Amino acid sequence: MATVSLDNIKKRFGPTEVIQGVSLDVADGEFIVIVGPSGCGKSTLLRMVAGLETITEGELRIGDRRANDLEPMDRDIAMVFQNYALYPHMSVAQNMGYGLKIAGLPKAEIATKVADAAKLLQLTELLDRKPRQLSGGQRQRVAMGRAIVRAPSVFLFDEPLSNLDAKLRVQMRLEIRELQAKLGITSLYVTHDQVEAMTMADRMIVMNAGRAEQIGTPLDVYERPATLFAAQFIGSPSMNVLEVEGRDGALWLGDMRLPNPTGHIGPVMLGLRPEHLTPDPEGAIVMQVLLAEPLGANTLLHGKLATGQGFTASLPGVHALSHGGETLRLSISPANMHLFDTATGARLG
Amino acid sequence: MEKRVTFKGWLLPLCLIAPQVFISAVFFFYPAGQAVWQSLFIPDPFGLSSQFVGLGNFEYLLGDPYYRASFLTTAVFSTLVTLASMIPALFLAVMADRLVKSAGTYRTLLIWPYAVAPAIAGVLWMFMFNTRVGVVSWYLGQLGYDWNHVLNGTEAMGLVVAASAWGRISYNFLFFFAALQAVPRSIIEAAAIDGARFWRRFFTIVLPLLSPTTFFLLVVNIVYAFFETFGVIHTITAGGPQQSTTILVYKVFSDGFVSQDLGSSAAQSVILLLVVGLLTVLQFKYIEKRVHY
Numbered sequence: 001m002a003t004v005s006l007d008n009i010k011k012r013f014g015p016t017e018v019i020q021g022v023s024l025d026v027a028d029g030e031f032i033v034i035v036g037p038s039g040c041g042k043s044t045l046l047r048m049v050a051g052l053e054t055i056t057e058g059e060l061r062i063g064d065r066r067a068n069d070l071e072p073m074d075r076d077i078a079m080v081f082q083n084y085a086l087y088p089h090m091s092v093a094q095n096m097g098y099g100l101k102i103a104g105l106p107k108a109e110i111a112t113k114v115a116d117a118a119k120l121l122q123l124t125e126l127l128d129r130k131p132r133q134l135s136g137g138q139r140q141r142v143a144m145g146r147a148i149v150r151a152p153s154v155f156l157f158d159e160p161l162s163n164l165d166a167k168l169r170v171q172m173r174l175e176i177r178e179l180q181a182k183l184g185i186t187s188l189y190v191t192h193d194q195v196e197a198m199t200m201a202d203r204m205i206v207m208n209a210g211r212a213e214q215i216g217t218p219l220d221v222y223e224r225p226a227t228l229f230a231a232q233f234i235g236s237p238s239m240n241v242l243e244v245e246g247r248d249g250a251l252w253l254g255d256m257r258l259p260n261p262t263g264h265i266g267p268v269m270l271g272l273r274p275e276h277l278t279p280d281p282e283g284a285i286v287m288q289v290l291l292a293e294p295l296g297a298n299t300l301l302h303g304k305l306a307t308g309q310g311f312t313a314s315l316p317g318v319h320a321l322s323h324g325g326e327t328l329r330l331s332i333s334p335a336n337m338h339l340f341d342t343a344t345g346a347r348l349g
Numbered sequence: 350m351e352k353r354v355t356f357k358g359w360l361l362p363l364c365l366i367a368p369q370v371f372i373s374a375v376f377f378f379y380p381a382g383q384a385v386w387q388s389l390f391i392p393d394p395f396g397l398s399s400q401f402v403g404l405g406n407f408e409y410l411l412g413d414p415y416y417r418a419s420f421l422t423t424a425v426f427s428t429l430v431t432l433a434s435m436i437p438a439l440f441l442a443v444m445a446d447r448l449v450k451s452a453g454t455y456r457t458l459l460i461w462p463y464a465v466a467p468a469i470a471g472v473l474w475m476f477m478f479n480t481r482v483g484v485v486s487w488y489l490g491q492l493g494y495d496w497n498h499v500l501n502g503t504e505a506m507g508l509v510v511a512a513s514a515w516g517r518i519s520y521n522f523l524f525f526f527a528a529l530q531a532v533p534r535s536i537i538e539a540a541a542i543d544g545a546r547f548w549r550r551f552f553t554i555v556l557p558l559l560s561p562t563t564f565f566l567l568v569v570n571i572v573y574a575f576f577e578t579f580g581v582i583h584t585i586t587a588g589g590p591q592q593s594t595t596i597l598v599y600k601v602f603s604d605g606f607v608s609q610d611l612g613s614s615a616a617q618s619v620i621l622l623l624v625v626g627l628l629t630v631l632q633f634k635y636i637e638k639r640v641h642y
Contacts (some may be wrong), residue, residue, distance in 0.1 A: 052538050073544040088357035089557040098553075099543035150543070 002063035002076070002153035002186055003028050004049065005058045009058035010290045011044055011210075018044055020210040021058065031177070035197035036207035036233070043158055045207070050079050050156050051326060063153060078147035079156040082163065084139045087132040092116075092142050093127040099150045111193040118177070137168045144176070148183065155180065155187040161196065173200060178219070194234050198222070206230040224338075228345035231271045231338055239271045239313050243342065246334040251337075254307040256284050262349035271338035272316040274300065283331030287311050294318055301328065366615045381622060387615035399612070406616035415592060416600070416617075423596040426510065429573035433514035434570055435563075438521030443551065445522075446529040456526065463519035467577065471584030474512035491586045493511070498586065504592030509594050512585060521566050528562035529555070546637040597621055 004026040011019035016052045019041045021077040026032050034042045049060060051072035060067045067075050078099075086095050087176045096117060097110045105113075109301050121141045131139055140160060147155055160176070161169045177200050180187050197204045197252055206213045206221060206229070214226040218234075225231035225239075244251040246264040250259075258270070275298070277285070285308055293300040299319040305311050313330055339348040356362045363414025388406050390399040395617040410416045445455055465473070477485045478498060486496040532555055540550045556563075579598055582588060588595035588603055595603065597617065 050538075050542060052541070072538075072542045073546075077542065079539065079542050081535045081539060083533065083535055085533065085539040087536060087540070087554055089560075098540070098545075102544040102549065145540075146543075 003061075004154055004186060004188070005051070005059075005061040007044070007059040007061070009048060009060060011048060011053065012056045013080070018210050019048070019056075022205070022207075022212045023058075024205060024212070024215060026186055026188070029186055031180055031187045031189065031200060033197040033201035033204040033300045034188060034190045034207060035194060035201075036192065038192055040207040041210040042205075042207045045257060046156055046158055046188055049075075049154075050077055051075050051189060061270075074226050076153040077156055078150050078152040078154075078233075079158065080140075080143045080147050080160045082159040084131075084143040084160075084163075086139060086146075087143055088131050091128050091130060092123060092134070094143075095131065095142055096145045096149050096302045099146070103150075113149050114145075117158045120144050120148065136164050137172065140164060140172055144179070150178070153186065155185050155189075157187065157189040157191075157263075158190075159191055161191070162193070169196075176200070194236065198234065206233055208233070220260040225271070226346070226347050228271065229270055229341040231340070231347075235273055237274050237314060239273050239338070240311050241340075242270045242272070242305075242309060244268060244270045253305070256286065256306070258284050258332075258336070259334045261337050262339055264339060267342050268348065269340040269342055272332055272339060273336065274312045276336040277313040277332050278316070279305055279315060279328060280331035281329055283329040285311075285330040285332070286328060287313065287328050289326055289328050292319060303328075354383055361517045381618075384615045384618040384622070388619050389608070389612075391612040392609075394609075402612070406612045407620075410616055410620070418592065419595050419597055419600045422506075422592070423575065426506065426513075426578075426594070426596050427571050429506075429510040430513045430517070430574040430578065431438055431567060431570040433510055434517035435521050439525050439559075439563075441518070442522050442525035442529055443555075444476065459522050460519045462516045463523075465516055466580070467513070467516065467578055468580035468584055470516050471512050471581040474508060474515070474581075475585045478508055498590075500590055502590055505590055505594050509578070509582050509585055512581045513574065517570060517573060521570065524562050524566055525559065528559050532558050568628065572628060575621075597624075615617060 004024075006022055006024045008021045009019060010017060010021050022045060024032070034045060036042045044053055047065075048055050049062075051067070051070060055068050060243065062070075062075055062077070067129050071313065087098065090098065092112050093111075096114045100110045100113060107284050114127070115124070117289075118127055121144060123138070123141055123145055126134065126138060126142075131142065134142065140163075143160070157176070161172050163170060173196055176189075189196075189200060197206075201218050203215060203217050204221060205215045208229045213233075214221055214230040216224075216226075221230055221234050225234065232241060243252055244253045244258065246252075246260050249260055249263070251260045251264075251268070251270060253270070272285075287300045287301070287303045288305075289303040291302040293302070296318075298314050298316050301313045301315065303311055313328070340346065341348055357467070384412045389401060391402050392399040441459060444624060445452055445459070448455060462470075471525060475483075477483050478496065480486055480497045480499055483496075496504060498508045536554060536558075537550060540554045575596070576598055578596070579602065582594055582596065583602075586594045588599045598621065601614050601617045601621065603611050604610045604617065
């Protein structure tokens, strides 16, 4: 078990800087999720922690050791890959015991440790099978098993669930989280799925274009997104963003008058989460509803505002739409209004 | 659903396979049949008549110490050629796989020897090791080693093995290199994280994953050593000294066309035919099953 600390980590491939200085302190036993769209550098960041990519600049510490120049095997980490990376010619037991065998442990001890891990992951029946005889979920478990057996200080997960079907993904998500909590091993988990990030993370890093947009607890990121990008990336359906203008103590969107929680003057980006909108006959937001998606527990209403911008509202329960094109008046509490700088996207207030 | 083209009549499919059937018939079935037929006869010294002897040629061959020696020579030769062409090829492929820069140039240069025809390769090696004017034998002489493959059977064998294996290294390199590139990066990375260093990873992970390629090359190279090294042997040693490099195929040639013993030569061809058949059966039987992990 160990802490991990990244101090202004940078990665350059030639002239392009793919990681532009990420700093993060991971506490012992913490579960950190690195989330972002594809190409944001999240996997590169993880691979630098693993030692599979060199660190161009900055310092990485695992435990109390500087790890920049350590070989992957000397970093006391274990990694679960997106395609599981199981050794196809070895049985499940051999796959799980490979690291221990390399470390030179006696056979009996390897067998015990593998058996223990297999029991924990319900793999005992499968120990003699080859990877190709396993289902996707089972392979995923074997990859986890291989990581657990070595009792590393840090777990690294590189989109481990993205090859599984939706139902299995939800199940494995819980299993991984439970297992990590039970073993108390510091973990870094990369995903592009914001639901995984929200549900699994102790803290998450929202990454975009090689930068950490925000580091915080899931609720923190949801309730107080630090940037426009983080605001739009986290939350489903994603946040409505409107360009409004602050004047006369209010925010104006065309001739719609909204409260101005920060008193900002001039043009500003306003973010409104669809689920924070409430129907209100007096509401300032007038939306023309074009399409309804009933999800059972709530209904997504897609449409546009008088200014022509697309707009989505999520209302609890079932909202039957008699026909397209009806207008709906909505309001929102000032506490749920997020303002961002037009130029930098940084949060205001 | 299996997709297959179906024909209405017989004429078109027959026309389509006719060229292949024709070529096989003219260049394979007809000569093979002739060989089987001729193996049952002994021609007289002038080639004017021949006498039916049944399996006499085979009986004589199997009792002939020279023929049995030739079997041994072939076994030694093909084993050495296969090893000498596969091991360096694998080593070079592993090294090329590690290269990031200029891998393309390196690869191209390594492939070049494959373009050299066996007879030309033979002449090349023959000149290099020529006992009187050869560059290599001169240097060996300077070092105090008296190279003479014309008299020394072991040296002759070494030389034909080197000349035969040389061009094949390129061929094997290509296959090994392609197979190495197909090994998933993440598996290697997983092994690195598991603590295996380069050569350990190579022997426990990479080599097993290469086994289908290795087996394929093994078969192909043995067949090559058996049948396609005629040019090399003919140019360098002509089977000598004292038959020490006379492999089975060369003996077919020298007995049949040099000594004009067509009956025995035909019988040897038939035996070779059986050997190839056996190799092919083995290949198909095992390549499907064993090597696929």
